[in-house]
Amino acid sequence: xxxxxxxxxxxxxxxxxxxxxxxxxxxxxxxxxxxxxxxxxxxxxxxxxxxxxxxxxxxxxxxxxxxxxxxxxxxxxxxxxxxxxxxxxxxxxxxxxxxxxxxxxxxxxxxxxxxxxxxxxxxxxxxxxxxxxxxxxxxxxxxxxxxxxxxxxxxxxxxxxxxxxxxxxxxxxxxxxxxxxxxxxxxxxxxxxxxxxxxxxxxxxxxxxxxxxxxxxxxxxxxxxxxxxxxxxxxxxxxxxxxxxxxxxxxxxxxxxxxxxxxxxxxxxxxxxxxxxxxxxxxxxxxxxxxxxxxxxxxxxxxxxxxxxxxxxxxxxxxxxxx
Amino acid sequence: xxxxxxxxxxxxxxxxxxxxxxxxxxxxxxxxxxxxxxxxxxxxxxxxxxxxxxxxxxxxxxxxxxxxxxxxxxxxxxxxxxxxxxxxxxxxxxxxxxxxxxxxxxxxxxxxxxxxxxxxxxxxxxxxxxxxxxxxxxxxxxxxxxxxxxxxxxxxxxxxxxxxxxxxxxxxxxxxxxxxxxxxxxxxxxxxxxxxxxxxxxxxxxxxxxxxxxxxxxxxxxxxxxxxxxxxxxxxxxxxxxxxxxxxxxxxxxxxxxxxxxxxxxxxxxxxxxxxxxxxxxxxxxxxxxxxxxxxxxxxxxxxxxxxxxxxxxxxxxxxxxxxxxxxxxxxxxxxxxxxxxxxxxxxxxxxxxxxxxxxxxxxxxxxxxxxxxxxxxxxxxxxxxxxxxxxxxxxxxxxxxxxxxxxxxxxxxxxxxxxxxxxxxxxxxxxxxxxxxxxxxxxxxxxxxxxxxxxxxxxxxxxxxxxxxxxxxxxxxxxxxxxxxxxxxxxxxxxxxxxxxxxxxxxxxxxxxxxxxxxx
Numbered sequence: 001x002x003x004x005x006x007x008x009x010x011x012x013x014x015x016x017x018x019x020x021x022x023x024x025x026x027x028x029x030x031x032x033x034x035x036x037x038x039x040x041x042x043x044x045x046x047x048x049x050x051x052x053x054x055x056x057x058x059x060x061x062x063x064x065x066x067x068x069x070x071x072x073x074x075x076x077x078x079x080x081x082x083x084x085x086x087x088x089x090x091x092x093x094x095x096x097x098x099x100x101x102x103x104x105x106x107x108x109x110x111x112x113x114x115x116x117x118x119x120x121x122x123x124x125x126x127x128x129x130x131x132x133x134x135x136x137x138x139x140x141x142x143x144x145x146x147x148x149x150x151x152x153x154x155x156x157x158x159x160x161x162x163x164x165x166x167x168x169x170x171x172x173x174x175x176x177x178x179x180x181x182x183x184x185x186x187x188x189x190x191x192x193x194x195x196x197x198x199x200x201x202x203x204x205x206x207x208x209x210x211x212x213x214x215x216x217x218x219x220x221x222x223x224x225x226x227x228x229x230x231x232x233x234x235x236x237x238x239x240x241x242x243x244x245x246x247x248x249x250x251x252x253x254x255x256x257x258x259x260x261x262x263x264x265x266x267x268x269x270x271x272x273x274x275x276x277x278x279x280x281x282x283x284x285x286x287x288x289x290x291x292x293x294x295x296x297x298x299x300x301x302x303x304x305x306x307x308x309x310x311x312x313x314x315x316x317x318x319x320x321x322x323x
Numbered sequence: 324x325x326x327x328x329x330x331x332x333x334x335x336x337x338x339x340x341x342x343x344x345x346x347x348x349x350x351x352x353x354x355x356x357x358x359x360x361x362x363x364x365x366x367x368x369x370x371x372x373x374x375x376x377x378x379x380x381x382x383x384x385x386x387x388x389x390x391x392x393x394x395x396x397x398x399x400x401x402x403x404x405x406x407x408x409x410x411x412x413x414x415x416x417x418x419x420x421x422x423x424x425x426x427x428x429x430x431x432x433x434x435x436x437x438x439x440x441x442x443x444x445x446x447x448x449x450x451x452x453x454x455x456x457x458x459x460x461x462x463x464x465x466x467x468x469x470x471x472x473x474x475x476x477x478x479x480x481x482x483x484x485x486x487x488x489x490x491x492x493x494x495x496x497x498x499x500x501x502x503x504x505x506x507x508x509x510x511x512x513x514x515x516x517x518x519x520x521x522x523x524x525x526x527x528x529x530x531x532x533x534x535x536x537x538x539x540x541x542x543x544x545x546x547x548x549x550x551x552x553x554x555x556x557x558x559x560x561x562x563x564x565x566x567x568x569x570x571x572x573x574x575x576x577x578x579x580x581x582x583x584x585x586x587x588x589x590x591x592x593x594x595x596x597x598x599x600x601x602x603x604x605x606x607x608x609x610x611x612x613x614x615x616x617x618x619x620x621x622x623x624x625x626x627x628x629x630x631x632x633x634x635x636x637x638x639x640x641x642x643x644x645x646x647x648x649x650x651x652x653x654x655x656x657x658x659x660x661x662x663x664x665x666x667x668x669x670x671x672x673x674x675x676x677x678x679x680x681x682x683x684x685x686x687x688x689x690x691x692x693x694x695x696x697x698x699x700x701x702x703x704x705x706x707x708x709x710x711x712x713x714x715x716x717x718x719x720x721x722x723x724x725x726x727x728x729x730x731x732x733x734x735x736x737x738x739x740x741x742x743x744x745x746x747x748x749x750x751x752x753x754x755x756x757x758x759x760x761x762x763x764x765x766x767x768x769x770x771x772x773x774x775x776x777x778x779x780x781x782x783x784x785x786x787x788x789x790x791x792x793x794x795x796x797x798x799x800x801x802x803x804x805x806x807x808x809x810x811x812x813x814x815x816x817x818x819x820x821x822x823x824x825x826x827x828x829x830x831x832x833x834x835x836x837x838x839x840x841x842x843x844x
Contacts, residue, residue, distance in 0.1 A: 099510035120668035140792035199785035210774040246737035249683030258675030
C-alpha cells in the first residue's frame with residue numbers, strides 16, 4: 001500500500017501563506033484562552049485534596065452534597081461524577097496537614113449511611129509541595145527545550161534550531177490552549193504529556209530537516225523552496241505513518257485507558273495532530289523566512305572542503321618532508 | 324539463508340528478553356520481577372514534614388529547667404526566669420553570683436550568652452539550631468522506620484527526601500482502617516513521662532489557671548479518658564521515656580489490655596528513690612501530655628517495672644507498645660503530601676491500561692502488515708522483541724511500573740515502529756530508483772541512520788529531563804520511555820537489518836517488491 005504518489009512533488013511552500021495565517025490565528029487564540037480563561041491547575045500544582053469514592057450502584061450525588069455541605073470544611077468543594085455514574089470525585093482547594101486524621105477520614109465518616117461505598121483514592125497536596133512541583137515543572141520544561149535546542153543547533157545550523165523552537169512554541173501553545181479550553185485538570189501527567197510532545201514534535205521536525213539538509217547538500221540549484229517541497233514530499237509517507245501509529249495507540253489510551261489517564265491522553269492526542277502539522281507547515285517555511293541561503297551554504301561547504309583538502313595537503317607535505 | 328552477526332545479536336537479545344521477562348509475566352516464585360507502583364497495586368505514599376521549631380523549643384525548655392535546678396542547688400537567687408521559642412532569660416539578683424552563672428551557662432552545648440546588666444539571656448547559635456533541626460529530622464526518620472518495621476507490612480519505605488522531607492511509602496495497605504492505623508502509629512509522639520502529683524495543691528486544681536500553676540513549678544494536665552478531670556503535677560518529670568528499655572502488651576486482673584514497661588538501671592534507681600520517698604502520694608503516668616493513670620504509691624518500687632492502663636483495644640495497645648519501644652518523636656510531624664490508592668482502583672487501572680496497550684498494539688501490527696507486507700511483518704517482529712526486552716530490563720533492575728509507566732509502554736509501541744517506517748520508506752525510494760534489492764537495503768539503512776539517531780536522541784533528552792525532575796509515578800513514565808527508545812535502537816535498527824541480510828538473496832531472486840515491501844512492482 002502507498003498513501004502518496006511517489007513521482008509527484010507536492011507544493012507545500014506554495015500553501016505556506018495560508019498555513020502561516022492559520023497557525024498565527026490558532027496560536028493567538030490559544031494565548032487569548034490561556035490569558036482569559038487560564039489553565040485549570042489540579043492539585044499537583046495548586047495544592048488541595050481529591051477524594052475518589054465508588055459506590056456499588058449509582059452514586060447518590062445529591063445526598064452526598066447535602067451531607068458534605070453540612071461540614072464547613074467542604075464549603076467550596078466540587079462534587080462530580082468521575083468516569084462512570086458509580087464513581088464520584090470530591091475536589092477541594094484546601095489540604096489538611098494532620099497525619100492522624102485527614103480529609104479522607106472525614107469524608108468516610110460524613111458519608112456513612114449513604115450506601116455501600118469505598119474510598120478508592122485520597123490525594124492531598126500541601127501548598128509547599130504544590131509550589132515546589134510547579135517550580136520543578138517549569139524548570140523541567142525549560143531544561144528540556146534548552147537541551148533539545150543545543151542538540152539541534154549542534155547537529156544542524158542555528159536557523160534550523162530557531163525554526164524548531166518556533167514550531168515547538170507553536171505546538172505547546174496550541175496544546176495548552178486546548179487543555180485550557182476544555183478545562184482539563186493540569187497535573188503532573190499533563191506536564192509529562194507536554195514534555196513528551198516536545199520530543200515527539202521535534203522528532204518529526206528533525207526528520208524533515210534531515211532531508212532538507214541532505215537535499216541542500218546534494219542539489220545543484222539554489223531554490224530552497226523547491227528543495228523543501230521535495231524533502232517534505234519524500235518524508236511525507238513516514239510523517240503520516242508514524243503519526244498514525246502513534247495516534248492509534250494514544251487514541252486507544254484515550255478511549256480505554258481509564259479516567260485517570262484521560263488528561264494525559266487528551267494532551268498527547270492534540271499534540272500529535274498539531275506536531276505533525278507544524279513539522280510540515282510551520283518549521284520549514286520559517287527556514288525560508290529566515291532566508292536560509294542555499295548558495296551561501298554551498299559556498300560554506302565548499303570552503304570547508306577546501307580547507308580540509310588544504311590541511312590534508314599540508315600534512316602530507318609535512319610528513320613527506322620529515323621523512 | 325545465511326547467518327550474520329546482526330541476526331545472532333538480535334536472537335540473543337530476544338532470548339534475553341523472554342527469559343528475564345518470564346518471572347514478571349507469569350509471576351513465578353523465583354527471579355527478579357517488576358514491582359508495581361503504589362498507583363497500580365494500591366498503597367499509601369506520604370511526604371511528611373517535621374516541625375523542627377518544636378524541637379528547638381523543647382531544648383529551650385529543658386535549658387530553663389536546668390537553670391532553675393542549678394540555681395536551687397547553688398542557692399543563687401534569680402528572678403523573672405522566662406523563656407520563649409528562641410531563648411531563656413533571667414535576672415541574677417546578686418552580681419557576685421554572676422561568674423558562677425556564666426560558668427554554668429558556658430557549659431551548655433551550642434549556647435550563646437548575652438548580658439544586659441544583671442539580665443542573662445541564653446540562646447542557641449545558628450549552627451546549633453541547624454544541628455537540632457537536622458537531628459530532629461534524622462531521629463524522626465529512624466523512629467518512624469522502627470515503628471513501621473514492627474507494624475507488619477512488607478517492605479515499608481522510609482527515606483529522607485530533599486533536605487527536610489520524609490518519604491513514607493507503604494505498599495499493600497488493604498483497607499482505610501489499616502491505613503489510618505499506620506498513620507496514627509507514625510504520627511504518635513509517644514512521649515512518656517512519669518510525674519509527681521503536687522498533692523499539696525492538687526485539691527485546688529479546678530480553680531487554677533496555667534499561670535497560677537507555673538508559679539509553683541507545676542502544670543495542669545488532663546486525664547486521658549475524661550478531659551474534664553485535671554491533675555496538678557510537677558513540671559519537671561521524675562523520668563521520661565528515654566530510660567525505657569522495653570514495652571509489651573499484657574493484661575490486668577480484669578483481662579483488659581495494659582502496657583508493661585521496663586526501665587534501664589538508671590531509671591530504675593531514680594524510680595526506686597522517688598517511690599521510696601513519696602509513699603502515700605500519687606505518681607502520674609503521662610503519655611503525650613495526658614494522664615493515663617495516677618496510682619497511689621504504696622511502697623518503694625524497685626526493679627524499674629511499670630504499667631500503663633488505659634481504655635484501649637488490644638490492637639491500640641499493641642501499636643502504643645510499638646511506639647513506646649521505638650522511642651518518642653523529638654518534634655511533631657505533619658503531612659505535606661499524601662497519595663493513597665485503594666487496591667481495587669489499582670486493579671482497574673491495570674485492566675484499563677492493558678486494554679489500551681493490547682488495542683493499540685493490535686492496531687499498529689495490522690496497519691504495518693497492510694501497508695508494508697513482509698517488511699511490516701519484520702518490523703512487527705522487532706516491535707514484539709522490543710516489548711520483551713523492555714520488560715526484561717525493567718525486571719532485572721527491579722524497576723517500578725506505574726500507571727504513567729504503562730502509558731509510556733503504550734507510547735513506545737506507537738513510536739518504536741518509527742525507525743522501521745523511516746528505513747522502509749528509504750528502501751522503497753531506492754527500489755523505485757531502480758537499485759538492486761541488496762543495494763537498496765544497505766543504502767536504505769545507512770541513509771536512514773542520521774534521522775533515526777537525531778529523532779531518538781531528542782526524545783531521550785526529554786525523557787531524561789522528566790526522570791530527573793519528575794516525581795513519583797511520572798518517573799516511571801520516563802523510565803519506560805527511555806528503555807523503550809534504547810531497546811528500539813537495538814531491535815528496529817540492528818535486528819531488522821539482520822533479518823534483511825539473512826533474506827536478501829531470496830528477495831533479490833523473487834524481485835516481488837510488492838510482496839516484500841508493499842510497493843507496486
